[in-house]
Amino acid sequence: MQPLRFTGRTLEVLDQTQLPEHEIWETCDTYEGVAEAIEKMKVRGAPAIGATAAYGIAIGAQQGSELSKAEFLPFLAGVCERLAKTRPTAVNLFWAIKRMRGLIEANAELEVAQLTELILAEANLIAEEDVRLNKQMGQHGLPYIPDNARILTHCNTGSLATVDYGTALGVIRAAHEAGKNVTVYADETRPYLQGARLTAFELHRDNIPVTVVTDSMAGYLMQQGMVDLVIVGADRITANGDAANKIGTYSLAVLAKHHGIPFYVAAPMSTVDYELETGASIEIEQRSADEVVFIGGKRMAPEGVPALHPAFDVTPHELITAIITDRGAVERPDTDRMAKLK
Amino acid sequence: MQPLRFTGRTLEVLDQTQLPEHEIWETCDTYEGVAEAIEKMKVRGAPAIGATAAYGIAIGAQQGSELSKAEFLPFLAGVCERLAKTRPTAVNLFWAIKRMRGLIEANAELEVAQLTELILAEANLIAEEDVRLNKQMGQHGLPYIPDNARILTHCNTGSLATVDYGTALGVIRAAHEAGKNVTVYADETRPYLQGARLTAFELHRDNIPVTVVTDSMAGYLMQQGMVDLVIVGADRITANGDAANKIGTYSLAVLAKHHGIPFYVAAPMSTVDYELETGASIEIEQRSADEVVFIGGKRMAPEGVPALHPAFDVTPHELITAIITDRGAVERPDTDRMAKLK
Numbered sequence: 001m002q003p004l005r006f007t008g009r010t011l012e013v014l015d016q017t018q019l020p021e022h023e024i025w026e027t028c029d030t031y032e033g034v035a036e037a038i039e040k041m042k043v044r045g046a047p048a049i050g051a052t053a054a055y056g057i058a059i060g061a062q063q064g065s066e067l068s069k070a071e072f073l074p075f076l077a078g079v080c081e082r083l084a085k086t087r088p089t090a091v092n093l094f095w096a097i098k099r100m101r102g103l104i105e106a107n108a109e110l111e112v113a114q115l116t117e118l119i120l121a122e123a124n125l126i127a128e129e130d131v132r133l134n135k136q137m138g139q140h141g142l143p144y145i146p147d148n149a150r151i152l153t154h155c156n157t158g159s160l161a162t163v164d165y166g167t168a169l170g171v172i173r174a175a176h177e178a179g180k181n182v183t184v185y186a187d188e189t190r191p192y193l194q195g196a197r198l199t200a201f202e203l204h205r206d207n208i209p210v211t212v213v214t215d216s217m218a219g220y221l222m223q224q225g226m227v228d229l230v231i232v233g234a235d236r237i238t239a240n241g242d243a244a245n246k247i248g249t250y251s252l253a254v255l256a257k258h259h260g261i262p263f264y265v266a267a268p269m270s271t272v273d274y275e276l277e278t279g280a281s282i283e284i285e286q287r288s289a290d291e292v293v294f295i296g297g298k299r300m301a302p303e304g305v306p307a308l309h310p311a312f313d314v315t316p317h318e319l320i321t322a323i324i325t326d327r328g329a330v331e332r333p334d335t336d337r338m339a340k341l342k
Numbered sequence: 343m344q345p346l347r348f349t350g351r352t353l354e355v356l357d358q359t360q361l362p363e364h365e366i367w368e369t370c371d372t373y374e375g376v377a378e379a380i381e382k383m384k385v386r387g388a389p390a391i392g393a394t395a396a397y398g399i400a401i402g403a404q405q406g407s408e409l410s411k412a413e414f415l416p417f418l419a420g421v422c423e424r425l426a427k428t429r430p431t432a433v434n435l436f437w438a439i440k441r442m443r444g445l446i447e448a449n450a451e452l453e454v455a456q457l458t459e460l461i462l463a464e465a466n467l468i469a470e471e472d473v474r475l476n477k478q479m480g481q482h483g484l485p486y487i488p489d490n491a492r493i494l495t496h497c498n499t500g501s502l503a504t505v506d507y508g509t510a511l512g513v514i515r516a517a518h519e520a521g522k523n524v525t526v527y528a529d530e531t532r533p534y535l536q537g538a539r540l541t542a543f544e545l546h547r548d549n550i551p552v553t554v555v556t557d558s559m560a561g562y563l564m565q566q567g568m569v570d571l572v573i574v575g576a577d578r579i580t581a582n583g584d585a586a587n588k589i590g591t592y593s594l595a596v597l598a599k600h601h602g603i604p605f606y607v608a609a610p611m612s613t614v615d616y617e618l619e620t621g622a623s624i625e626i627e628q629r630s631a632d633e634v635v636f637i638g639g640k641r642m643a644p645e646g647v648p649a650l651h652p653a654f655d656v657t658p659h660e661l662i663t664a665i666i667t668d669r670g671a672v673e674r675p676d677t678d679r680m681a682k683l684k
Binding site: 020021188200201210212217250254255292293296299302305308314 | 362363527529530531532533535538539542543546552553554555556557558559560561562563565589590592593596597599600631634635637638640641642643644646647648649650652655656
């Protein structure tokens with residue numbers, strides 16, 4: 001199940017806030033609509049956000065097709081700016097926008113219609129690449145997944161978080177396809193429950209055995225010897241190998257370290273931000289407290305009580321056994337070893 | 343707010359599964375009703391369960407008041423057996439039942455009416471003692487709570503988990519009453535959300551600043567230097583100082599260790615089970631997967647996907663900075679130091 005369908009003029013987005021109960025496709029026919037779909041987490045997952053933003057720029061370009069050449073370039077700059085403001089942490093968003101800006105600059109001499117066509121082709125290319133790179137990542141990850149591995153994962157890093165196949169779930173999928181008998185514990189991943197709602201949904205549909213656990217059960221599972229490895233995705237990886245990912249990931253990394261369990265991060269190279277030296281510079285998105293306090297529309301904590309909602313945390317590279325990318329895996333990641341992938 | 347009201351003939355139980363939305367008091371006029379209130383977690387928290395079971399036996403004794411003396415003792419034995427089968431992990435349940443059985447044995451010569459009266463008085467005594475011991479625990483815990491402490495806690499260990507005042511929350515309450523400027527992060531505590539629903543409710547009502555976080559945020563808070571200490575309750579503490587408590591506690595203890603943050607357990611002596619040498623012998627209650635998968639009556643994971651629901655985990659004594667009891671605190675608990683409290 002792919003989360004995006006580009007029709008050439010509009011982008012259809014599977015509203016992931018409604019899954020698995022309802023399968024609702026929302027049509028975005030303006031770049032503003034695309035931006036809002038990202039902000040409201042109807043589409044989520046770093047690679048999927050990157051591709052969605054690229055399509056957002058393509059739709060924006062089409063919206064500007066009646067503009068003069070002189071008006072078109074500033075208009076496109078505004079489109080890019082709007083999309084860049086949707087979510088701050090996942091770097092794939094900025095990576096995709098930067099790639100589009102580069103394309104626009106390099107072809108600034110072209111007529112509006114021709115440039116629009118190029119932009120559209122580039123958005124399709126980004127989406128196609130994502131699937132190919134995920135499959136490569138799956139192959140690079142294979143050696144780290146032993147037969148009969150019992151794998152703990154967090155959030156959703158599968159088809160729904162990418163254009164297709166997935167990052168960490170792509171590695172699990174590759175191991176399953178290679179005939180390894182893997183079983184998965186899916187952290188439910190509060191507050192959005194991407195693990196219970198999306199990861200369980202994807203894996204169950206693909207007949208990969210999956211069991212849902214609350215985030216608080218991870219330590220217990222490891223203590224009981226029920227977890228052979230942890231694999232997660234990333235929203236941004238810095239030059240030294242620090243990795244921002246869904247809130248709760250850092251806790252898992254500390255727990256894995258304490259129990260001597262390998263902890264892997266799987267992400268495409270578009271997630272690596274060589275411009276930031278360490279994870280300390282990553283901006284952590286602080287989302288609405290209501291997203292913590294309300295579950296399924298029902299208020300759980302009493303009125304007047306505040307809640308925190310950092311959407312991500314940063315796992316320092318010392319806690320990461322290997323970062324698995326489409327260009328290969330980096331064991332014991334640090335600045336030097338990460339630089340070799342560049 | 344106390345969770346229990348004994349009227350002399352019936353026990354009124356505040357249905358904590360409905361808080362904070364609805365304040366519903368359920369009247370139990372049979373020991374079976376009391377047993378079901380414990381099983382369904384309408385009343386929960388180790389000390390509250392102990393007192394509730396004692397009242398259950400008192401109600402049972404009243405139900406048997408028409409029996410002959412020869413029938414009465416076996417009937418009471420059956421009442422005790424039924425109540426002992428409600429939940430396996432919290433030892434206070436067995437402690438209270440054992441205390442009642444001792445009383446019954448020691449007074450087996452009495453007439454039915456007299457024995458019933460004694461049982462009733464003993465149940466009231468257990469409840470009264472609980473409040474007094476909690477306040478003593480609060481005083482013994484005071485030295486461990488610095489002024490301006492930012493405290494992380496898990497589950498609910500307050501008035502609602504006891505007859506009144508609380509264990510870990512009793513220590514926090516004592517610090518607040520002593521004029522220390524404490525602030526609390528309440529883990530929401532999936533799957534039952536006792537932290538978001540009950541701890542936030544109690545502290546907010548008592549004007550102790552509280553902020554709700556998801557269980558998965560604990561590591562992030564510690565990493566950011568936002569937590570000065572962790573304090574939790576316990577459902578059973580073994581002779582060596584290992585402590586069973588709500589699922590997720592063990593993860594917090596590992597995280598606290600990793601960050602050099604003190605980790606305290608507060609529990610009355612009735613929670614200490616000297617008959618078990620280590621936590622490895624504690625039976626961990628495995629509850630229904632539906633309690634994980636459904637939130638507020640709504641299914642979150644797709645149908646057909648299993649979930650785990652261990653209700654507790656065990657924190658080894660090596661991870662505990664001190665165990666705070668009504669008889670005093672045991673720093674760096676181990677078998678020798680725990681034995682001195684006996």
